[in-house]
Amino acid sequence: MALRSKTAREEWATRYRSGKRPPAEVATTLSGVPVEPLYTPDDLAGWDYHEKLGFPGDFPYTRGVYPSMYRGQLWTIRQFAGYGTAEETNKRYQFLLSQGQAGLSVAFDMPTLMGYDSDDPLSRGEVGHCGVAIDSLADMETLFSGIGLDGITTSMTINSPAAILYAMYIAVGEKAGVPLEKLGGTLQNDILKEYIAQKEYIFPPEPSMRLVVDTIVFAARHMPRWNAVSVSGYHIREAGSTAVQELAFTLADGMAYVEASIRAGLDVDEFAPRLSFFFDSHTDFFEEIAKFRAARRLWAHIMRDKYKARDPRSWMLRFHTQTAGVSLTRQQVENNVTRTAYEAMAAVLGGTNSLHTNSMDEVLALPTERAAQIALRTQQVLAHETGVASTIDPLGGSYFVESLTDEMERGAREYFDRIEEQGGVLRCIENGFFQHEIADAAFEFERKLEANERIIVGVNAYTEGDSGTVPTLKIGAATEHGQVARLRAVRERRDNTSVSNRLEELKLRARGPDNLMPTLLECVRAYATEGEIMAALKEVFGVYREPILF
Amino acid sequence: MAKKTWRVLTAKVGLDGHDRGVKVVSRALRDAGVEVIYAGLRQTPEMVIEAAIQEDVDAIGISLHSGAHMTLIPRVLELLKERQATDIVVFGGGIIPEDDAAELKKMGVAEIFGPGTSLQTIVDFVNRGFKAAA
Numbered sequence: 001m002a003l004r005s006k007t008a009r010e011e012w013a014t015r016y017r018s019g020k021r022p023p024a025e026v027a028t029t030l031s032g033v034p035v036e037p038l039y040t041p042d043d044l045a046g047w048d049y050h051e052k053l054g055f056p057g058d059f060p061y062t063r064g065v066y067p068s069m070y071r072g073q074l075w076t077i078r079q080f081a082g083y084g085t086a087e088e089t090n091k092r093y094q095f096l097l098s099q100g101q102a103g104l105s106v107a108f109d110m111p112t113l114m115g116y117d118s119d120d121p122l123s124r125g126e127v128g129h130c131g132v133a134i135d136s137l138a139d140m141e142t143l144f145s146g147i148g149l150d151g152i153t154t155s156m157t158i159n160s161p162a163a164i165l166y167a168m169y170i171a172v173g174e175k176a177g178v179p180l181e182k183l184g185g186t187l188q189n190d191i192l193k194e195y196i197a198q199k200e201y202i203f204p205p206e207p208s209m210r211l212v213v214d215t216i217v218f219a220a221r222h223m224p225r226w227n228a229v230s231v232s233g234y235h236i237r238e239a240g241s242t243a244v245q246e247l248a249f250t251l252a253d254g255m256a257y258v259e260a261s262i263r264a265g266l267d268v269d270e271f272a273p274r275l276s277f278f279f280d281s282h283t284d285f286f287e288e289i290a291k292f293r294a295a296r297r298l299w300a301h302i303m304r305d306k307y308k309a310r311d312p313r314s315w316m317l318r319f320h321t322q323t324a325g326v327s328l329t330r331q332q333v334e335n336n337v338t339r340t341a342y343e344a345m346a347a348v349l350g351g352t353n354s355l356h357t358n359s360m361d362e363v364l365a366l367p368t369e370r371a372a373q374i375a376l377r378t379q380q381v382l383a384h385e386t387g388v389a390s391t392i393d394p395l396g397g398s399y400f401v402e403s404l405t406d407e408m409e410r411g412a413r414e415y416f417d418r419i420e421e422q423g424g425v426l427r428c429i430e431n432g433f434f435q436h437e438i439a440d441a442a443f444e445f446e447r448k449l450e451a452n453e454r455i456i457v458g459v460n461a462y463t464e465g466d467s468g469t470v471p472t473l474k475i476g477a478a479t480e481h482g483q484v485a486r487l488r489a490v491r492e493r494r495d496n497t498s499v500s501n502r503l504e505e506l507k508l509r510a511r512g513p514d515n516l517m518p519t520l521l522e523c524v525r526a527y528a529t530e531g532e533i534m535a536a537l538k539e540v541f542g543v544y545r546e547p548i549l550f
Numbered sequence: 551m552a553k554k555t556w557r558v559l560t561a562k563v564g565l566d567g568h569d570r571g572v573k574v575v576s577r578a579l580r581d582a583g584v585e586v587i588y589a590g591l592r593q594t595p596e597m598v599i600e601a602a603i604q605e606d607v608d609a610i611g612i613s614l615h616s617g618a619h620m621t622l623i624p625r626v627l628e629l630l631k632e633r634q635a636t637d638i639v640v641f642g643g644g645i646i647p648e649d650d651a652a653e654l655k656k657m658g659v660a661e662i663f664g665p666g667t668s669l670q671t672i673v674d675f676v677n678r679g680f681k682a683a684a
Contacts, residue, residue: 110565110616114592122594125621126565199567199591240570326570330665363665365617365647439573446574450669459666472647475617548590550573550580 003042012038030284030454031242032444033407039399047402052297056392060300062293062405063393064351065316070389076354077379078155078320082107082132083366084479085486086142089132093147095369099376105155105356106143107131108165113200115161117531118483127480130366131157135487136529140168141175150178154185155230155320160202162189163211164533166228167520174525184225186276186320189215190232192253192425195546196434197239202534205426207541211516212257213264218517220271227276229257230320236434237280238326240442243291246280247408248415249434251298256425258307268307272314281347282324283339289395290404292350295319298409321347322356328363332458333470336360341378348388349395355379365472432547439550487529494527502526503536510540556676557607561589561598563626566616571643575611578669584676595625602638609639609660609680619646619654627658639680643667 003009016023016037027035036043054060057067066072079101082089093104108131111123117135118127127133134140144154149172158165166187173183191208194201201208212229219228233250241249254275261271279295281288299317303309323343328336337360344357357375359367367375383389395401422428429435448454455461502523509519523533560576562569569591580586589601602610612623623642630636642654643663651662661682663672675682 110618114565116565122565122592125618126616129617130566130615194567199569238570239568240574328665363645365645439577442570443574443577446578446669456666460668546591548588550576550586550588 003040009040009042029243029287029404030282031244031287031441033244033287033404033411035400035404039403041399043399043403047406049397052402052406053393053396059304059312059315060297061316062297063396065296065318065353069351069392070348070383071392074383074389075348075352076103076153077101077376077383078103078105078354078356079372079376080105080107080155080157080322080356081372082109083130083473084128084132084475085483086132086134086139088128088479090143090145090147092369093143096376097147097152099373100380101376103153103155103354104147106157108156108158109133112161112165112530113158115164115202115530115534117529118480118487120531123480125480127483129475133479133483134165134168134530135483136490136527137168137171137524138486138490138527140165140172144169144172148178149173149176150182152184153225155188156185157188159188159191159194159198159200160208161530161534162187163215163516163520164524164530166215167517167524170521171524180222181224183223186227186230187215188232188278189229190253190278192256192429193232193235193250195429195544196236196249196253197241197438198235199546201544201546203537203541204544205429207510207537208544209256209260209426213260214515214517216257216261216271217264217266217515219274220266224274227274228271230276230278231257232278234278234280234322236438237282238324239438240326240445241438242441243282243284243287244408244411245415245437245441247291247295247298248412248419250277250279251295251302251412252416252419252425254299255302255306258303262307268303268309269311269314272303272307272309273311273316276353277317277319279319279321279347279352280324281321281343281350281352283327283343285342285346286401286404287408288343288346289350290401290408292319292321292347292352293393293401293405294408294412296351297405298412318353320354320356321350321352323347323358325358325362328358328360329456329459330363332464333360333363335458336363337374337378340375341382344378344382345386345388348382349393351393361470361472364470366475368471368473432549435546435549490527490529498526499523499528499532503528503532506533507536507540510537555583555585556609557585557587557605558609558611558676559587559589559598559602559605559607560611560613561593561601562591562614563593563595563598563612563622564614564616564618565592566614567591568615568644569613571615572611572613575613575643575663575669575672578673579676582673582677584673595622595629598626599629599633599635603633603635607638609641609676612640612642613644614642615645617645619644620650623654623659624657641675641680643672 056064219226231254233246237246300315359371
């Protein structure tokens with residue numbers, strides 16, 4: 001494929017440069033990838049349709065992992081929610097399900113994410129603030145009360161203590177009579193990106209990886225509808241990385257989980273079909289679409305060629321997307337609805353399998369119900385009014401989008417080599433490589449903003465002075481007091497001897513090579529609290545301190 | 551008289567690990583000639599005050615995104631009083647709703663920088679001797 005006449009293109013280029021308004025010399029994507037003013041067949045010289053794209057549902061899945069994509073089934077609208085107590089969040093879930101949402105996504109509060117009980121001194125002021133507080137199985141029972149776990153899928157955003165919350169979810173299912181094989185959902189459980197970006201690590205990398213592998217093995221053996229890990233680029237991007245870094249570091253983490261699971265004795269096809277991914281969708285429309293498409297193509301090649309997976313489902317990269325929290329602005333808050341809508345459209349044109357749209361007020365606090373509803377409606381407008389769901393991969397074949405997709409792939413492969421040269425992902429965490437790369441990119445982004453090389457509406461252009469405030473959701477101190485009281489009641493009600501025996505057993509097993517999931521299940525069934533279980537594991541595994549750099 | 555070189559301790563207080571903002575601000579202040587000590591993540595108010603006194607800083611810049619600001623920042627102010635170190639200025643940033651920010655300023659926080667604050671605004675604030683713009 002090439003242009004028949006070079007002359008026509010050259011004539012255009014002359015007209016382009018000599019017009020009344022001289023065009024900007026250089027343009028780049030949000031991540032700094034240079035972009036041309038025009039793309040033609042010449043930019044795709046030697047490009048082969050079957051090699052680069054194939055058909056939807058076929059290797060290398062550039063056009064989507066399913067043959068019918070959104071014609072067959074729309075992406076899953078999955079709004080991340082959780083705040084205050086399990087009881088309050090349960091009400092929000094019932095509401096979201098009644099509004100047409102198909103899956104739940106649990107946001108936990110900081111003490112739960114960091115493995116502290118609500119009455120720990122370090123939890124003061126944090127209980128129920130940025131998610132729901134879960135201390136023991138009793139809270140988990142309340143959280144899913146009245147919701148049929150066999151009729152929904154649940155995604156849980158939890159990392160260091162993921163195995164414990166996973167055990168609690170299984171135990172809730174047991175009590176409701178839902179068998180393991182019918183429980184469907186996803187654990188985020190991506191500890192590597194915690195060291196790289198989000199920093200919610202607790203144990204050192206090696207025992208952390210062991211816990212992740214234990215959950216992968218358990219899910220592979222017992223829970224065919226469960227994704228044990230959602231390999232996440234979202235947090236890497238939000239911490240300030242470029243799109244290429246997000247793509248590269250996430251897939252590198254994915255490879256690290258694959259290698260660890262193979263080392264644990266699994267065949268690649270036993271677990272790889274259940275690995276899922278999670279990406280950010282930022283404001284640069286085409287760059288994001290290219291990133292999603294490149295991710296699918298890269299992963300398909302990695303799984304087939306590098307890890308010799310034979311099951312096509314192992315080759316497919318399925319992913320959830322969340323619109324970019326960092327793109328929201330405090331100034332002129334309502335503009336965030338527009339940003340989120342564009343980002344959501346990029347995710348859908350990139351073939352996402354599920355999607356969370358941020359609420360406009362999340363730059364200020366947890367969303368109000370009104371703001372959360374607008375975010376949900378944004379997806380419904382996208383799905384039913386814009387026509388984007390009618391044609392599969394509608395941008396496939398675009399000279400620009402294909403060039404940019406190739407560029408994303410090239411950039412990611414370059415990073416894979418650099419990571420490999422340094423000895424792999426764990427080494428690159430220890431030597432601060434990822435952290436440096438991200439800190440540099442974040443600083444460069446701010447610098448461009450300061451220099452007005454990059455415009456953000458309402459922030460450094462079209463400003464209106466400080467606009468009026470919007471109502472925000474408040475979490476009162478009563479939440480913390482109530483939660484602490486419930487936790488104490490659980491400790492009084494349960495058989496404390498049985499709890500300490502199980503915690504001793506857990507420490508014993510943690511020192512050995514066994515899979516910890518069965519023992520963790522015993523602990524949560526006895527109503528051992530999350531903080532108690534984590535404390536027992538810390539005794540065995542120790543805690544991690546990161547090198548401080550900025 | 552030589553221009554004073556300001557010393558600032560930056561820290562993440564509370565349990566969240568969102569360190570993009572504090573790192574970018576720390577770097578911008580360092581590039582502007584401020585001596586910056588970044589204490590790192592998950593610092594308790596007690597740890598922050600201890601480090602601030604030991605390092606003899608002029609100000610403490612606190613970043614948090616977890617929603618615990620109305621518990622932890624007042625605790626920092628309280629400890630400064632207890633240690634008779636109220637000459638150390640406290641400023642902050644992160645996800646802090648505007649009415650909470652107003653209340654914190656009433657308690658004695660010099661400034662709260664919300665999302666979208668330009669780096670220059672923060673550098674100017676430090677160079678003015680930690681005074682909000684007139």
